[in-house]
Amino acid sequence: MNVVFHIGYSKTATTWFQKYYFPKVVNSSYVLLRDANRIFLNTDFFVFDSQKARKDLIAISKNKNLLVSSEHFTTAISFGRHYGYISAGIANKIHATFPEAHIVVFLRRQQSLICSAYQQYIKNGGTFGFKRWFYSGDVFNKEHLIFDKLISYYDGLFGKSNVHVYLFEEFRENQVEFLKKMNEELGFEVDFEKISFAKVNRGIRKGLFFLLKIMNYFYNKPLGTKRCIIHIPGMIHIERTVYKYLNPYRFFGSFLSEKDFLSRKDIENIKQFYSRSNTILSKRIDAEKLRRFGYFLEDGQ
Numbered sequence: 001m002n003v004v005f006h007i008g009y010s011k012t013a014t015t016w017f018q019k020y021y022f023p024k025v026v027n028s029s030y031v032l033l034r035d036a037n038r039i040f041l042n043t044d045f046f047v048f049d050s051q052k053a054r055k056d057l058i059a060i061s062k063n064k065n066l067l068v069s070s071e072h073f074t075t076a077i078s079f080g081r082h083y084g085y086i087s088a089g090i091a092n093k094i095h096a097t098f099p100e101a102h103i104v105v106f107l108r109r110q111q112s113l114i115c116s117a118y119q120q121y122i123k124n125g126g127t128f129g130f131k132r133w134f135y136s137g138d139v140f141n142k143e144h145l146i147f148d149k150l151i152s153y154y155d156g157l158f159g160k161s162n163v164h165v166y167l168f169e170e171f172r173e174n175q176v177e178f179l180k181k182m183n184e185e186l187g188f189e190v191d192f193e194k195i196s197f198a199k200v201n202r203g204i205r206k207g208l209f210f211l212l213k214i215m216n217y218f219y220n221k222p223l224g225t226k227r228c229i230i231h232i233p234g235m236i237h238i239e240r241t242v243y244k245y246l247n248p249y250r251f252f253g254s255f256l257s258e259k260d261f262l263s264r265k266d267i268e269n270i271k272q273f274y275s276r277s278n279t280i281l282s283k284r285i286d287a288e289k290l291r292r293f294g295y296f297l298e299d300g301q
Helices: 014-024 033-041 050-061 077-082 085-097 110-123 130-135 147-158 168-173 175-186 206-218 235-246 264-281 287-292
Strands: 003-006 028-031 065-069 102-107 163-167
Touching: 003 014, 014 028, 014 065, 028 050, 033 050, 033 065, 033 085, 050 065, 050 085, 077 110, 085 147, 102 147, 102 168, 110 130, 110 206, 110 264, 147 163, 147 264, 163 168, 163 175, 168 175, 206 235, 264 287
Parallel strands: 003 065, 003 102, 028 065, 102 163
Antiparallel strands: none
16 A cells, blocks of 8 residues: 655645646545544644554545645644644654655745745735844744755654655746656556646736735634634625636736836745755755755855
8 A cells, every 4th residue: 555645735736736736646546635634634643543544544545555745734824833743743643544654744935935825824814024024033934935844754653765855946946747647656647637737826917916905904803813803794705706707817917027116135034044954955856956946045055
């Protein structure tokens, strides 16, 4: 029985994989996101029953190969302030349940992931400006994207050969060739004729960004890190309708990008903060490849 756990990170095409790709892996039973989170995320660490979890998941798989996916296993990006406790706890839960599992983790260069995550914060109802969101630690925690630490932790639990590290940028560059290689490594069988490569979770167009942000002030949401002037019932549904139907139109401008959020000072801060981690990561992924896709490395590496 081949067992694969896809753990994220967030903002690395996880929704596309969960919606369009993993359900099409014909030789594996795909566990839905809600069930993956119910079993591993929404259970107390100290009373977690690994034997019951294994039994339940094998029942779902009907003794076939098993494929489990949740980006929340690396911690949702807005909960990075939990300082890795969730990530480490879930890693131990997975290992207690399936010590033989293969772990799949997708990475994305930090400066790109950060800007995408901030846009998701706005989509989710946030009101903080980018600087406060990025630097305050109230929502986002920079340590959350020190990739080498999480990978090393999983290596220690499952063995380096069972932890598969991929780059979001490489997937985006040539999707079919990337997926064929990944399928070979993980033992997936997929009929590409049945795969949709439709884009999901596009960014926000410039002309809608401030409108969405203003609307966010007029409803409460259990985000815990926003301001609300007054709660207007139904506003959240109005906002989501506005985004859904207007964001596809080019009339509202181009999609927001890194340069719309990051100043030179921000970029230098990101470079200084993550270069060491990415350089350590280069022992796992070729440094030239990392550099080509914009990952900051230490000088001379």
